[in-house]
Amino acid sequence: MSKQNTSLIDITDYNQESNMASLAAAMSDPSRMKILCALMDGKAWTATELSVIADVSASTTSAHLSRLLKANLITCLSQGRHRYFRLYSNNIASLLENMMGVTFQINNSSRSKVPKELLKARTCYDHMAGEVAVKLYDFLLENKWVSSDGCGLTAQGKEQFLQLGINIDEKTKRKKCCPCLDWSERRFHVGGQLGASLLDFFEKNNWIERVHGYREVIITAKGHQAFCRHFLIDA
Numbered sequence: 001m002s003k004q005n006t007s008l009i010d011i012t013d014y015n016q017e018s019n020m021a022s023l024a025a026a027m028s029d030p031s032r033m034k035i036l037c038a039l040m041d042g043k044a045w046t047a048t049e050l051s052v053i054a055d056v057s058a059s060t061t062s063a064h065l066s067r068l069l070k071a072n073l074i075t076c077l078s079q080g081r082h083r084y085f086r087l088y089s090n091n092i093a094s095l096l097e098n099m100m101g102v103t104f105q106i107n108n109s110s111r112s113k114v115p116k117e118l119l120k121a122r123t124c125y126d127h128m129a130g131e132v133a134v135k136l137y138d139f140l141l142e143n144k145w146v147s148s149d150g151c152g153l154t155a156q157g158k159e160q161f162l163q164l165g166i167n168i169d170e171k172t173k174r175k176k177c178c179p180c181l182d183w184s185e186r187r188f189h190v191g192g193q194l195g196a197s198l199l200d201f202f203e204k205n206n207w208i209e210r211v212h213g214y215r216e217v218i219i220t221a222k223g224h225q226a227f228c229r230h231f232l233i234d235a
Contacts, residue, residue, distance in 0.1 A: 127195025
């Protein structure tokens with residue numbers, strides 16, 4: 001290999017490592033992590049709301065948001081005079097979820113400190129996570145509603161979801177479904193467009209209620225019956 005080619009490879013590797021270091025640095029502040037974790041509920045938040053969550057002043061929050069925007073960890077949506085912030089993409093949400101899993105396993109006392117309600121059901125950006133979501137994924141696999149690798153819908157699955165009133169867009173550029181590692185259960189729940197469609201369906205049909213400002217999801221009385229009837233889940 002020529003010296004020129006070797007130099008190109010070294011530069012590429014260096015740039016990638018530098019970018020990784022920059023991303024890690026942008027996430028290294030506890031207040032910024034509080035902001036990112038709050039945005040894991042999948043909704044757009046104002047700077048004022050995030051200031052309360054991070055427990056810092058408005059000016060400090062503004063500086064944190066600028067840092068996160070620069071690192072492409074969040075994006076800003078303008079609506080009239082108002083500005084809202086949300087996670088940049090599903091990839092960022094997946095990264096945060098994986099980090100939660102790593103830190104959760106390192107600290108053995110973590111599980112006892114997490115509210116039981118959050119372990120049972122919560123949002124993972126735009127889909128549902130926790131014990132109930134993992135049981136749902138297991139049901140979909142066992143009954144062949146999704147492929148054996150969890151990355152596609154079967155013909156039977158499409159038919160069953162249509163009967164429920166869930167239609168997956170065939171033209172979507174996003175993955176129709178994918179397994180997402182659950183940080184508390186250490187098993188998979190459903191991600192991708194299917195996961196997002198299910199969360200939306202559950203909420204619109206009053207199977208669940210989302211707690212504003214938190215990732216916690218409450219299973220309603222109607223939801224308990226529906227999860228048991230349709231997915232054989234004791235929620």
